[in-house]
Amino acid sequence: MIGSPDVVAFAKEDEYGQTSPDPWPLPEEFSVPLYPLADSNPWAKTSYAKFTKDFILISEFSEQVGPQPLLTIPDDPKVCGTFDLNYFSLRIMSVDYQASFVGHPPGTGYPRLSFVEDSRVVLGDSKEGAFAYVHHLTLYDLEARGFVRPFCMAYVAADEKKIMLQFQELSLRFSQASECLKAGNRRAFAKELQRKLRDLEYTHSVLQREEGLQREAGPQSMYSAHAVEKANELANVEKSIFEHRDLLKQISSYHRRPRRDPHAVTCQKCVDECLSECEELLNKYAKIAYPCGYSEKAGKGEDGQGHPRGQGEDDDDDEEEEGVKRKLSYTPQLIKAKSAKCFDKRLKTLQELCDKTFYEATVALLKETERSFRGDLCYLYTRRLDKALQRKQRVTAFLFEEDLSEDDEDELGTLRPFCAVNHAVDNYVLLNPPPIVLTPEPHELDALERPEHLDPASETSVTQESELGLGESHLESSPSDQTLETQESSEETKGSFSSDKSGVGLAEMQQGLVSMKSEAPDPDPDSDLTPDPNHNLERESSSEEMETTAGEDEGETGGHQTPVSLLEVVSELEANREEECEGVSGSELLAPIDTACCMAQEGFLYEASAPEAVPRLCQNSHLQPSQTLVVNQEPQALLPLQDDYTVGSPCSESPVTGLELPSGLLGDAVSRTSAEDGSDCTMSASTGSDQTASPLGYGAVVTLRQRKKAGQGALRFVRQYPFAIQALWCLLSGRTLVVLGADEGRVRRLVAALALFVPAPGKCGERVQAWLSCPFTLTDLQRWKLIGLQRVASPLGSSMLYSLSRYSRYISILDADQTTLRCPPYRGQLLTNIADHRTYIRRGSTYFLHLQSTLCHLAAKAFLFTFTHHLHLPVSATEGPEVVESRRRCFLQEQLGLGEEDSQILLYLSQLITQQYLQPNGSSAAAPSFSFNYTTSILYKI
């Protein structure tokens, strides 16, 4: 007991107070805690988790059905096992600490988009044995309540410690994914707004025309109920146009907002692109959507022609604008005053909310995240150490290590934005988003027009005309508009607006709310779920939701009854709005939602989420810096909602079952194999070699799996051939080794095994030629350090033999058929530990690791040798090269203990390091040099 080392250590500490500081302290990253988990069995924790391994879960708080899981990564039901995703989604969505303030704060005119930072939470559910890093984010959706859709991404693991210790990195990775999603979402949102604005614009023009018609019909009917309705409707549309323009402004000002989130780094180029895109849109719509301008023009048109949609006018416009506006292939639609019920409305899926490219990139990023976090904490830790070390050895890493892919930089903590559209590639599709082409449906308006208007071109020409007209008339007023814009963007967070607008804005805000509410109960024929989601979506987004309408039913009846029905609806809404305008102040946003149109379920959902409303509100109003809250407590009992989710959700068109939803197309095979990889990887964590997880950058490149296999082959070679050590020496000292054989498979296997020993083999093994069946030349010897050569019994064979004998001084020849090796003799000791044919190592991967460590050792020596000045250059001017030479020899022999042949290995490695250092890319105008030496070869036999 006394003699036990523990006691002695403690006693010593007591005696001397503090021990003297270690003169050679280990760097921070090497200090592994000796007994990290002294108290518990490290495997105990995972035992009761219902899932087999970690996964990423994406959930949504649907305004229709509440929290629901959308997709898991990996997309394999086996992974989750019996784990209840619905329940867990509820858990994670219920801790959303994001500020999700919706609507317009007091003093602002228009509905505000809430700019919320993501929130990060660690959440534990010990009953389920699940712990999760939860990342909440909010996406914009024009059709959603308050224009926002809350989502969350969660990394679910059984090991709490893993989550806690990896928090920073998880946060970093998920922030990237979130930024990517949001970038795509902003794009999609802007596009949607664009569509919407066009529709509104069109509706506006139609309404105006109709109003003008009425006015013309009789001045006495000026104040008729009809006309008032019409006017109201028109005002409504105008407001709505203003609103949407404002939204566009807001979304484009998104990037100028200072980010509080330190992890939120976006690709600057993406940002710029998106910004310019938005600006462009904004400019465009600042012109188009100027209602007065249009009305003047329209009025003029009507005055002149006497008929609102006169033939002449259209013709004129056709002539004028045809060339200019041909590109606008989108057919605007009248906004209908249908009010879909909350549950009939089909909410956009995550894919639709984000640009497809961005969505896919995000999923890919998450997949990679999942992959990189595979394995237990210990494994992750070792791998990180490994990588950190490798990164420090850039000078020598090229010799025997595979080079690290670029993404690994992230792990260092450098914030590198993740860019969905790889900006190295010129991506014009995204620079100029493709024009939204909708099939020009035979619109009801066309039906009532003359036959020649049935073609879509004429229809578009209507809009074109209006656009241009507005553009002209807008010219004088645009400056003021612009200034307003800039003001807004700068003062946005304060929400100050010019006072004249604020009153209207408030009202309009309400209108927005009403619109959502009112459209809900209306069973919309359009929104039931036509199988083609694209068209459906486009149409929905453009035509639903707003109260003005060009009813389809009226289309058949023809004539000008459209406005009538329109007006009815609108007036209703108007009344509604006014009511609310009086009753509700802008800040109490959530109140109007709980109205008749919401079914019980919906009501419940809001109850459930009610507690969060308060923090959301306050957080938004102060724009707190995003903080990461760690909630690590047992969940409160929540109502069992799962049944509702699965049964409910009228929009069953999208497979809401969650797991099957996502990337089924391409994800399946990939994720499955990767899953296998992962399990393998975790299993063989001890075999370390990690580099499985360096995921990108290895296309056709030598993978770890191949290298491990090669390790097996190399082990077999070493055990089988007594002259293996000589062969290895040849490879390591830079003498080209030719493996000669008649059997291709055998030669290829040998080459693959021996390729492990080729220093600086290149990323794709450029220095190795596995199978060559023609005579080689000197340049081949220079290029390849390991060649598999076919032995043929033909004239060609003799010429090959000739080249072999001719260049015999530069090569070593391993005859696979006769098992002989011809090479210079090697008598060194350096390689004995990797080429011991009586080795006890039995497994290829073990041998591979053993090999790696030996080679690493060699590389370190070579590094030391290369960068030691006095071994290569004279210290004083009087010294000749002989002195340096003898000093070098002395260093190699006495300090490194290397013999003549072993020194050659080091000299070769040193030469490679020097070359790599001088020409990092390996590209120079000069031809590569090829060193050799003149020594006799001898023939080794078994």
Added chain:
Amino acid sequence: MQRWLFFFCKMGKKSPVLCIGEEQPKNCFTELQVLKGHFDIVRFLVQIDDFRCASAGDDGLVLVWNVETGERLQELRGHSQQITAITTITCKNEVTLNTSLITASSDRSLSLWDPDTGNRVQTISDLHSSVKCLLVLERLCVWLSGGEELCVWNRDFQLQCQRPNHSDTGITALIELPKNYIAAAMDKKIMIYSLTVSADSSLSVAEIRCLSDHQDQIRALINVNDGLFASGSHMGELILWNATEWNLLAYEHILWEESQDYNQTEIRMGAPKPSEMSIQHLTTNGNLILAAVGSGLYVYSVQTRSVVAYRKVAHDSNVLHTMLLSDCELMSCSEDGSVRMWEIQDLPLPAEPASSGFFGMWSFGRSNKQSGPPSKKVIDIPNIRMLELTGDLIGHSGAVQMFVSFTEKGLVTCSADHLLILWKNGERQSRLRSLALFQKLEERGGL
């Protein structure tokens, strides 16, 4: 495989060709760079300055290389057919020394190139015949082209005068002799021309003498020193001439003779074929003349008028180019694709080297061409020495046409396999690389 290895090892012992093996401690060329760029046989190499050289060949291309780095500096394109002659011409401007290249091609054109810029400065096309040799007379600021006619040009490529030729073969070699005389080799004769500058600085060429002592076509013509020049013919005649009086000083007919104790089993023709005795190339350092005779080498001392050393079979095939590095070191390249380095060593024993052949030679002075001491019989000379192979450079897969040595910077060889190889001293190179490494390290301020 074993069989061929065996064969290879035996080859060294049995074949008359030397096989030095792989152990070559005296060979310092332990690094090479393969320079690619030509598309056909590379025949000529010219040293431009101490770090550049130009190569030219049958593809009509002239490439300028940096010998230190192995970079290709310029690519001079212009000739449509093979290059037949190339030389450098140095212009002394006020301060700088400007070296240009003159090339002649089978497309019957002559060009002047600036190797710094790669520009074709001057060109003359549509000559009557293609030029086979070029000679620059720095002293007179003119240069001469020899083919079927002898032309004299000034630096601006203006024809000064020309002299038609009566021989079928035309002029194959030109050398400058003292006092503005020029020797030109034409078939079996050597013509002496005089170049006179008249008062109005116009040039004229006159035929002075015809030396017709050679029995066969003259293959090589060189200046030995101020008072001597030498010529070698296809059938192995080596004649030493007085450079001022143009009389014959020594006549050596090199005959390789079968030695009696040579391996009897090998069947040979009774008399050696003339090509085996053909003098392909002559080179000198003033003291020694090195002749490439067939596939053998022959070292002749100018002072003693006697053979110093010889080796009948120095290469597997005809020797194409030779060089004397010093009084005891020489180098040769051959059609067999190798470059060999030799050392003239004293014989370890006074006994004759009986291994590789017997040297037979008649040497006699011609009485009708008077003066000059008659050369002695070399066979009698006891102090004959030995050519010992010290190293060989194997890399080319075709005949090595020519090589140029940049002393310590390396050796450039050109070959029929379209390649140039830059042979370097590996130790020197590694020292240079280390120097560069530490310089870069210093610039960067660390790793």
